[in-house]
Structures are given as C-alpha cells and as structure tokens.
Amino acid sequence: MAGQVGTSGPHTFLFTDLVGFTALAAARGDEHAADVALAFYARVRRLLAAHGADEVKTIGDALMLRTDEACHGIELGIRIVDELAAVPGFPAVRVGIHSGPAVARGGDWYGTTVNVAARLCAAAGGGEVLVSEATHRSAGRLPTVAFGERRLHWLKNVTEPVAARVASRRPLGGWREQPVSALRRAGSGLLRRTFGGRTAQPSAGVPRSGRAGGMAAPC
Secondary structure (H helix, E strand, O other), X not given: OOOOOOOOOOEEEEEEEEOOHHHXXXXXXXXXXXXXXXXXXXXXXXXXHHHOEXXXXXXXXXXXXXXXXXXXXXXXHHHHHHHHHOOOOOOOEEEEEEEEOOEEEOOEEEOHHXXXXXXXXXXXXXXXXXXXXXXXXXXXXXXOEEEOOXXXXXXXXXXXXXXXXXXXXXXXXXXXXXXXXXXXXHHHHOOOOOOOOOOEEEOOOOOOOXXXXXXXXXX
C-alpha cells in the first residue's frame, strides 16, 4: 500500500476501543490491562473476514478498521459491541464509523474521514455504535439494523458539527426505525477519552491491504 493513494470510491472506517481502559489499568495493573486488550483484538479479528473488513492498526486499546461497504461497516460495528457484551466481566466496547475519501500512505490511512471516525468513537458511550449520517446514507436500508435519532456532535478538532445516529440490532419482528437512546448500556457514563497521546502500533500478521481472508456477503 505504500505510495498508493486510496481515492477510488468512499471508504468506511471504524474505530473501536474499550471504555474505562485507563481506569482498568490503574485498578488491576498493566499486565491485566494488556491481557484484556489482546483478548479484545483477537475477538474483533475473528469477525473481520465475514464483513469484508481490513485491520489497519492497533492504537493502545483501540483498533482501526476499514471496509469498502458502509453496510458491512455498520454490521461489523454492531457485531463487535454485541459479542463483547456477551463476555462476562469484559469492559464495555464502543465504535465510531464514518465514510468518505481517504489517502493511503505507508500502510496507513489519512484524512478527514479517518479523523471523524476516531472522534465519533470517542463521543460514543459504552455499548454504542455511533454512525455518521454519511455512512447511514451510504449504507441504504438495513432491515436488521435500528437507527436512533439524528443528532449533531461537536467533535474535537473538527470545524463543523457531524450528524450521527446510534445503531443497534433491530429486535426480531421489528421493521420500523426507532430511537435507541433508551437502550444505551450502563457503561455509557464511564470514562470517555480521545485518541490523542497514544502510540500507534502496526498490526502484526494482518494484511494492510486486501481482505483478511474470506468475502463478505452482499449488503
């Protein structure tokens, strides 16, 4: 990917991290916190191929992911939150998703689209998948996904407010989009932080371009 410019069509970027990770490290120690982060990475990586997603890198306790299709990104974000919520005692997980153009350099991705996705993750509460309006529009109708109310978010170092919605799995038998603010998990009030000050670590053993194996079903 080095030297290439990823400008063909919109990309969808996901950032996902563990809510309260700094407090966890302070309470349980660095060794335990590192084990939790590695377990988080492993569980997320197992989901990527089914959703046509690439792992770009890890950043502290967070992962940066990319997919070609907005619908796949939303489905993946919900799957990450739901599967980790089912693990007893595991910290709450949050996801931010945004779609648009981006530039590839040296195995990484750059641009406003990437920055907004990261900031949406920081703005999300525990157990939330915060999807930008751009991604929501690009994804089209998703029968298995419920979207909450459209809200404007003033994000750090982003000059204009970004419209976004919380996405969740639609209850069986439900077809009407409905607000999901009442379904936010109890962890939503825990520590919220930005991605500033973290050291980005390249992902070991995961392709920087192309799929991590397998293909996603059409949206």
